[in-house]
Amino acid sequence: MSLAYYPGCSLHRSSAEFDVATRRVLDVLGVAHKIVPDWTCCGSSPAHMMDHLLAQALAARNLRQAAEVGEELLAPCPSCYQREKNAQIEIHKDDAFRAEVNEVLDKPYNGKVMVYSLPEYLMKFVGEEKIAAAVKVDLSQLRVVPYYGCLLGRPSDLIGECDNEQPMKMDLLLQAAGADVKWWNYKTECCGASIGMPKAEIQRRLSGKVIHQALAAGADAIVVCCPLCHVNLDLKQAQINSFLGTDYKVPILYLPQVLGLAFGLSADDVQLKKNIVDPEPLVKKAIAEAAAVKAEEERKAAERAARRSSQSDASLTGRDRRGPAEDASAGAAAPEVATPEAAGATAGTAGATQGADAEAKP
Known part of the structure; x- marks a missing residue:
């Protein structure tokens, strides 16, 4: 059975780069996956705000379709993940509610499909070691902060995060890929989500704070896993600048875009040209800086090795010049020097010996 891959509406259209990069990364990692048929x-x-049963039935239908592919469902979009995960939990634990849902569906869902977000799936089924082993490009000079937003860390009873204020899965994945991950306290603050439609000024302020805090933490880019967060921080960054009077030019990268670059995929492979704030200059600069740092470290290591070799040769040359006789002489024990105390002790011993001899004579 393969991993059931659910793109959802955003990845299918407006955030297609997220979809393409995710599937390319799965390919590199050897994760067999198939798109959920007829999703x-x-x-x-909106759905769960209007009709709870309808909302769960919509999600359950996708779970039923996913069961045809495999027992695990990957939903990269956090909103899709939340809806599918919520339905999975409620339907699995409540037989009566599952019966209600199945009355709505054209075909019943009786499976046990488990739902995972992208960071969750990669940490559980791939792991940091395999991520690190796949790295081909040094991104150690790419300074980033992971931005989880609202849906990848909360609610904790649904998501299963140890700390819903400081989730760590994206941090660990980016570190395994070799990026310079900065610590910050804004990783789960809201970017404004969909409030930007009726109240644009609120979204501008909230997203502006996220960008400001990322720069204050020493990051050059923000890494996300949410299409809506990406829209607010990337697509609307020019509007944020206009509203706040700032001049931000901070690239907003999807997690699989960074992983893909580390794995040696090209900018086209991970669809960097789809990003509004162009990340390519920053990526190229970071890769060049990493190469320069490595070259400098190798140069210094070569110099140290040369000095050690030169010192060793000088020591050997010195021994060669002395010759075998001098080496033997240098290795011979030096004659003991008689000290006054030693001389006195010797004289005392001699006197005692003479006295003993005199007594022994008749």
Whole structure:
């Protein structure tokens, strides 16, 4: 059985680069996956606000379709992940509610499909060691902060994060890929989400704070796993600048874009040209800086090795010049020097010996 891959509406259209980069990364890591056949919208945010049963039925239909592919469902979009995960938990634990949902569906869902976000799946089924082993490009000079937003860390009983204020899965994945991950306290603060439609000024301020805090933490780019966060921070960054009077030019990268670059995929492979704030100059600069740092370290290591070799040769040359006789002489024990105390002790011993001899004579 393969991993069931659910792109959802955003990855299918507006955030296609997220979809392409994710599937390329899965290919590199050897994760067999198939798109959920005949998938439909999960209901996202609006459905569960209007009709709980309908919302769960929409998600359950995708779970039923996913069961044809495998027992694990990957939903890279956090909103899709939340809806599918929520339905999975409620339907699995409540037989009566599952019966209600199945009355709505054209075909019943009786499977046990487990739902995972992208960071969750990579940490559980791939792991940091395999991520690190796949790295081909040094990204140690790419300074980033991981931005989880609202949906990848909360609610904790649904997501299963140890700390919903300081989730770590993206941090660990980026570190394994070799990026310079900065610590910050804004990783789960809201970017404004969909409030930007009725209240644009609120979204501008909230997203502006996220970008400001990322720069304050020493990052050159923000890494996300959410299409809506990407829209607010990347697509609307010019609007943020206009509203706040700032001049931000901070690239907003998807997690699989960074992983793909570390794995040696090209900018085209991970669709960097789809990003609004162009990340390519920063990526090229970071890779060049990493190469320069490595070259400098290798130069210094070669100099140290040369000095050690030169010192060793000088020592050997010195011994060669003395010759075998001098080496033997140098190795011979030096004659003991008689000290006054030693001389006195010797004289005392001689006197005692003479006295003993005199007594022994008749």
